[in-house]
Amino acid sequence: xxxxxxxxLSFEFFPPRTEAGRDRLPEVYTKxxxxxxxxxxxxxxxxxxxxxxxxxAVKNISRDTGICTAPHLSCxxxxxxxxxxxxxxxxxxxxxxxxxxxxxxxxxxxxxxxxRYARDLVDFIREETGDHFDLTVAAYPECHPQARNFExxxxxxxxxxxxxxxxxxxxxxxxxxxxxxFVDRVRARGVDVPILPGIxxxxxxxxxxxxxxxxxxxxxxxxxxxxxxxxDDSDSIQAFGHEVVTRLCxxxxxxxxxxxxxxxxxxxxxxxRIVSDLSLEKAGR
Ligand code: FAD
Numbered sequence: 001x002x003x004x005x006x007x008x009l010s011f012e013f014f015p016p017r018t019e020a021g022r023d024r025l026p027e028v029y030t031k032x033x034x035x036x037x038x039x040x041x042x043x044x045x046x047x048x049x050x051x052x053x054x055x056x057a058v059k060n061i062s063r064d065t066g067i068c069t070a071p072h073l074s075c076x077x078x079x080x081x082x083x084x085x086x087x088x089x090x091x092x093x094x095x096x097x098x099x100x101x102x103x104x105x106x107x108x109x110x111x112x113x114x115x116r117y118a119r120d121l122v123d124f125i126r127e128e129t130g131d132h133f134d135l136t137v138a139a140y141p142e143c144h145p146q147a148r149n150f151e152x153x154x155x156x157x158x159x160x161x162x163x164x165x166x167x168x169x170x171x172x173x174x175x176x177x178x179x180x181x182f183v184d185r186v187r188a189r190g191v192d193v194p195i196l197p198g199i200x201x202x203x204x205x206x207x208x209x210x211x212x213x214x215x216x217x218x219x220x221x222x223x224x225x226x227x228x229x230x231x232d233d234s235d236s237i238q239a240f241g242h243e244v245v246t247r248l249c250x251x252x253x254x255x256x257x258x259x260x261x262x263x264x265x266x267x268x269x270x271x272x273r274i275v276s277d278l279s280l281e282k283a284g285r
Contacts, residue, residue: 007280008038008259013266015042015053026064031268033065035275039097041070046103047077059093068096074103075115080124087129097134100125119160126164137161139168139195141182145216158189167193169261172200172217176251196261197252201270202241246277
């Protein structure tokens with residue numbers, strides 16, 4: 001049995017679109033299941049572009065591991081009738097948790113659909129299904145890239161939680177102060193749901209830099225300069241990345257973060273190494 005005071009772990013996957021990716025995923029989640037996570041989650045392409053892949057992955061992971069597995073659900077470019085059908089399917093398959101998002105419009109898709117913000121989707125799910133689902137929403141310690149300013153972004157976050165969210169997961173970041181500052185500002189607004197820090201292991205600098213640019217996560221200068229200096233030497237990138245992210249996780253936990261949510265990119269090894277170095281394997285939790 002888990003120690004209830006121990007930090008909770010969770011792991012996020014994307015739904016593989018290729019046969020090879022689908023074949024590889026079970027090995028990844030089986031390995032991560034050994035760490036006794038509280039839940040797994042599977043991302044969802046805005047506008048429903050991965051809808052069936054997401055649902056299939058959720059069903060397979062929960063069937064094979066017995067661990068609660070949450071589909072992400074984004075509302076941008078979706079209509080109510082479609083989402084209603086999807087929620088019914090999720091209920092019929094015993095799904096109890098949804099990561100509830102606005103999503104970003106895929107390029108080439110026009111129109112906002114019937115929902116504008118994640119908060120609208122939280123409202124809709126609560127209206128349609130009452131308390132059936134635990135709802136998790138997204139949080140941005142370094143401010144959402146489209147927000148007018150930080151305080152307004154926190155106001156919107158607080159409204160979204162008050163509409164009926166049970167928990168939040170943050171965008172990834174590498175500066176622990178950003179997380180603690182964000183949590184303090186949120187608590188000052190009377191919002192007390194758990195806020196799980198999202199953790200991005202560093203394994204490939206080029207991809208990390210591109211993705212960080214898109215989602216507004218800051219790579220501190222000292223980390224960027226060091227990673228850049230390694231060029232194509234992926235062993236050094238991974239060794240340094242491991243050290244930076246493990247220290248970040250330790251600082252977050254030492255200062256009261258309730259757990260760690262890993263963006264796995266469908267790879268187990270970087271996550272299992274971090275968890276092991278933090279002594280958070282099953283036996284210790
Ligand atoms: P919202 O909470 O709606 O916020 C979006 C912006 O609107 C913010 O700038 C906010 O300040 C602003 N805003 C909110 N309410 C109002 C209002 N009333 N008036 C004016 N402005 C307002 N994307 C996917 O497509 N699929 C995924 O599976 C996925 N998973 C994710 C998981 C996590 C943990 C995180 C952190 C992000 C994920 N994303 C995913 C990315 C996310 O969809 C994008 O960051 C998106 O741009 C915002 O989504 P949101 O749910 O945070 O939106």
